[in-house]
Amino acid sequence: MNTDVAPRLGGWQQAWRLVAAAALGFPFWLSTAAALPRGCAADTCSWLVTGDPLVALGCLTALLWRRRFPLAVTMAVAVASGPSTLAIGAALLALCSISTRRRPVEIGVVALVYVAASQLTLVLYPIKTPPGSLPLQLALPTLSAGIAAAMGVAVGARRVEVWSLRERAESAEREQSAREAQxxxxxxxxxxxxxxxxxxxxxxxxxxxxxxxxxxxxxxxxxxxxxxxxxxxxxxxxxxxxxxxxxxxxxxxxxxxxxxxxxxxxxxxxxxxxxxxxxxxxxxxxxxxxxxxxxxxxxxxxxxxxxxxxxxxxxxxxxxxxxxxxxxxxxxxxxxxxxxxxxxxxxxxxxxxxxxxxxxxxxxxxxxxxxxxxxxxxxxxxxxxxxxxxxxxx
CATH class of the missing domain: 3.30.565.10 (Histidine kinase-like ATPase, C-terminal domain)
Known part of the structure; x- marks a missing residue:
C-alpha cells in the first residue's frame, strides 16, 4: 500500500502551521538566552539576536517546499536548527511532516541529524554545563524528536485510513451504479x-x-x-x-x-x-x-x-x-x-x-x-x- 498520502494544503493551513512552528521555537530561543551570561547577547553572543532569527526565517520559508522536496527540506532544516534555536520549531514541524510517510529509515536518519545538530548550541554560546550532563543534553532533543515523529506517524496512519475508507466508499458507489445499470x-x-x-x-x-x-x-x-x-x-x-x-x-x-x-x-x-x-x-x-x-x-x-x-x-x-x-x-x-x-x-x-x-x-x-x-x-x-x-x- 502506498503510505505517501498527503493532502494538498490551502494557504491558511500553511500559514497557521508556520506560525505554530515559530511559536514552538520561541521557548527554546528564550531558554538559550536565559542560560547565557549577563551582557553576552550584546557582545560575543550577538548571533542570538541577529543570525539566529534570520536562519529561523529561512527555515520557515523552506518549509513551504516540504511537500515537493520532503527529505531535502527536512534535512536542511534539521541541520539549521543547531546554530538557530529559534528554528527548532521548524525542524520539529518538518520531522513531523516527513514522519507521515511512515518510513522508519528516513525518520531515524532525520531524527539522528536533529539530535546531533542540537549539540552545536553548546559550541556557539558560552553556556556552562556541569560534568556528566551529556545524557541530559541528549534527552531533551531526543524526546522532542520522538514526540514529533510519533505525531507524524499517527497523522500518516489516519490519512491512510481515511483514504482507504474513501476508496471503499467510491468503489461501493461504482459497484452500486454498475448493478443499477445492469x-x-x-x-x-x-x-x-x-x-x-x-x-x-x-x-x-x-x-x-x-x-x-x-x-x-x-x-x-x-x-x-x-x-x-x-x-x-x-x-x-x-x-x-x-x-x-x-x-x-x-x-x-x-x-x-x-x-x-x-x-x-x-x-x-x-x-x-x-x-x-x-x-x-x-x-x-x-x-x-x-x-x-x-x-x-x-x-x-x-x-x-x-x-x-x-x-x-x-x-x-x-x-x-x-x-x-x-x-x-x-x-x-x-x-x-x-x-x-x-x-x-x-x-x-x-x-x-x-x-x-x-x-x-x-x-x-x-x-x-x-x-x-x-x-x-x-x-x-x-x-x-x-x-x-x-x-x-x-
Whole structure:
C-alpha cells in the first residue's frame, strides 16, 4: 500500500502551521538566552539576536517546499536548527511532516541529524554545563524528536485510513451504479422480450390478413367477413395481452403474474394461426409432461416460428413437430415452405430470434435456424427434459 498520502494544503493551513512552528521555537530561543551570561547577547553572543532569527526565517520559508522536496527540506532544516534555536520549531514541524510517510529509515536518519545538530548550541554560546550532563543534553532533543515523529506517524496512519475508507466508499458507489445499470439493462431486455412475444405474433397475423384483403379481389363476401373478423379479433387480443404485460411490468413485487403459456396451450396457438389463414400442421409425440419452464420455452419457439412464417412466407404451409420423452430431450421443429403469395411485409424487428436464442440458452438447450433445401425455412430447438418424477421415486 502506498503510505505517501498527503493532502494538498490551502494557504491558511500553511500559514497557521508556520506560525505554530515559530511559536514552538520561541521557548527554546528564550531558554538559550536565559542560560547565557549577563551582557553576552550584546557582545560575543550577538548571533542570538541577529543570525539566529534570520536562519529561523529561512527555515520557515523552506518549509513551504516540504511537500515537493520532503527529505531535502527536512534535512536542511534539521541541520539549521543547531546554530538557530529559534528554528527548532521548524525542524520539529518538518520531522513531523516527513514522519507521515511512515518510513522508519528516513525518520531515524532525520531524527539522528536533529539530535546531533542540537549539540552545536553548546559550541556557539558560552553556556556552562556541569560534568556528566551529556545524557541530559541528549534527552531533551531526543524526546522532542520522538514526540514529533510519533505525531507524524499517527497523522500518516489516519490519512491512510481515511483514504482507504474513501476508496471503499467510491468503489461501493461504482459497484452500486454498475448493478443499477445492469438491472436497468436486464429490465429493458425483459420488457422488450415480453412485448415481442406478446405482440409480434398477433400483429403478424393481423398484417397477413390485411395483406390478403389488399391483394386478392376474388374473395367471396363470407371470406372477406372472416378476414375482417380475424383482424378485429387479433387486434383486440393483442391489446388485451399488451394490457396484461404492462400490468405485470408496472406491478409491485407482491402482485401475481397472469398464467404463462405452456405445452398444453400449443394446440390453441395453432388453432389461432389457422383461423388467421395459416396452413398449419401439428404433429405431437410427447410422452409425459415437461416442467413449466421447458413447456413455456417450447411454446415460445413455436410462436416465433409461426410469427416468422406469417411475415416472410404468407400462404405457405407450416409443419410443426414436437416430440420428446422425460429423461431425454424435447425436440421442436417448425418448417415453413416457400411463400405462395406476395404481400407487403411488415418491417422486421431483428430481435425475435435473438431473444428466443437467449430463452433457449437459459433453459440449457440449443436453437438453430437455417434455410431449407426446398426454399423454405426451418427453426429447431432441443431442450433438456430431466425426469424429475423418476428421481423423486428413486
Amino acid at each position: 438491472a436497468r439493462a436486464l429490465e429493458r431486455n425483459r420488457i422488450a422480450r415480453e412485448m415481442h412475444d406478446v405482440l409480434a405474433h398477433r400483429i403478424s397475423l393481423v398484417a397477413m390478413q390485411a395483406g390478403v384483403l389488399d391483394h386478392r379481389d376474388n374473395l367471396t363476401a363470407e371470406e372477406n367477413r372472416t378476414l375482417i373478423r380475424g383482424i378485429a379479433d387479433g387486434s383486440r387480443q393483442a391489446l388485451e395481452e399488451l394490457r396484461d404485460v404492462l400490468g405485470v411490468l408496472r406491478a409491485g413485487p407482491g402482485r401475481p403474474e397472469p398464467p404463462q403459456p405452456s405445452l398444453d396451450r400449443i394446440p390453441e396457438l395453432v388453432a389461432d394461426a389457422r383461423t388467421s389463414g395459416l396452413d398449419v400442421t401439428l404433429t405431437t409425440t410427447v410422452s409425459g409432461k415437461p416442467s413449466d419452464g421447458v413447456g413455456r420455452t417450447c411454446y415460445r419457439v413455436i410462436q416465433e416460428g409461426l410469427t416468422n412464417a406469417a411475415k416472410h412466407a404468407p400462404g405457405a404451409p407450416v409443419h410443426i413437430t414436437v416430440e420428446g420423452t422425460a429423461g431425454d430431450e424435447l425436440h421442436v421443429r417448425v418448417h415453413n415452405f416457400p411463400p405462395t403469395t406476395t404481400t407487403t411485409q411488415p418491417p422486421p424487428s431483428g430481435f425475435g430470434l435473438l431473444g428466443l436464442a437467449e430463452r433457449v440458452t437459459l433453459a440449457g438447450g440449443k436453437l438453430s435456424h437455417h434455410r431449407a433445401p426446398d426454399g423454405g425455412y426451418v427453426l429447431t430447438a432441443h431442450l433438456p427434459w430431466p425426469d424429475h418424477d423418476h428421481e423423486t421415486r428413486s
